[in-house]
Amino acid sequence: MEVYPIPMVPGPVKVPEDILRVYQTNYGAPGLEATFWDLYHETEFRLQQILETRNRIVIQTGEGMLALWTALRSCLKPGDRVLSIATGVFGYGIADMAKSIGAEVMTIGLEYHETLNDLRPVEKAIGDFKPKMITVVHCETPSGTLNPLDGLGKLKKAMGVPLLYADVVSSAGGAPVRVDACHVDLALGGSQKCLSAPPCMAFLSISDRAWEEIERVNYNGYDALKPFRRIAETRRFPYTPYWHGVAALNAGAALVLTPGLEDSFKRHETIARHCRKAIVEMGFALFPSPPAVPSPTVTAVRVPETLPWEELDRRLRQKGLVVGGSHGKLAGKVFRLGHMGSQADTALLDKALTVLRDVIGGAGR
Secondary structure, rough: OOOEEEOOOOOOOOHHHHHHHHHHHOOOOOOOOHHHHHHHHHHHHHHHHHHHOOOOEEEOOOHHHHHHHHHHHHOOOOOOEEEEOOOOHHHHHHHHHHHOOOOOOEEEEOOOOOOOOOOOOOOOOOHHOOOEEEEEEEOOOOOOOOOOOOOHHHHHHHHHOEEEEEEEEOOOEOOOOOOOOOOOOEEEEEEEOOOOOOEEEEEEEEEEHHHHHHHOOOOOOOOHHHHOOOOHHHHOOOOOHHHHHHHHHHHHHHHHHOOOOOHHHHHHHHHHHHHHHHHHHHHHOOOOOOOOOEEOOOOEOOOOOOOOHHHHHHHHHHHOOOOEOHHHHOOOOEEEEEOOOOOOOOOHHHHHHHHHHHHHHHOEE
């Protein structure tokens, strides 16, 4: 197994030693000891701060995709209408997920190099389709884009849509989410991106309106949200809780909050700007281009025509740098540098940029 000294994949990110130490500690019997519940509630409180919400946070054992699935299954019945806003791989994927559980789905599809800058099509679709839920991806990691949530949230509230579902897996902690201000009912996160923990925990904030739908749907399954509603009073998990995972997630949340949440946002944005400037100076072309909004947690770059992705990837790995390719129709056309969480580090990024310069020289295009 190869080990790369310059990790810049857009998640799972490298796990800092402090978080690994917590993760590898031996604990007691989860669910039966008061100290576990103290940890669970402390983690919930820290995640509330990161998401800027007073809504309850549910913490589940599993990778971030678990949160995406559990919110759909717990809040939708067959025939419920879902308006999916898709600007990339995950946006279109969520639409397919909703269809698979029987929802009637209308998709507002944009190109992968676009972001949700114009809300007029959404306003028209809400009026015509009258959805129960709107789904959106905040950071489309495969495309390096960030969809603004504030205008969408205001539109959702003004037009009386019951639920707004937002995938914030790759943005929470690295970009403002502001769940309450943006009227997000279900904000879905994971441990392995900006929180710098192993890919073992999912979490989601749940509004009072979403809890009403969860009770109405009454979904029962391993990933059901309903058993979590009164977990503070019952202290009964629906399955064996993962003490090590919660501890790592808590430590990752503390890492984001210790310098201050706004400081974390500024650090990610500053490093992203530095990365994009250097990439352009090398002769590479960024993906996307204006007016699309680039993400502060990941930079997507067009693969140069003179150097196919497989060869570029091989040369980078030979020099100790591992970056991410992309998915779907961007596979082989785009590569990505993940400067999120522990990798939002100027020294690490500069090492990566030095390798890129060595490999491609000034012939990025």
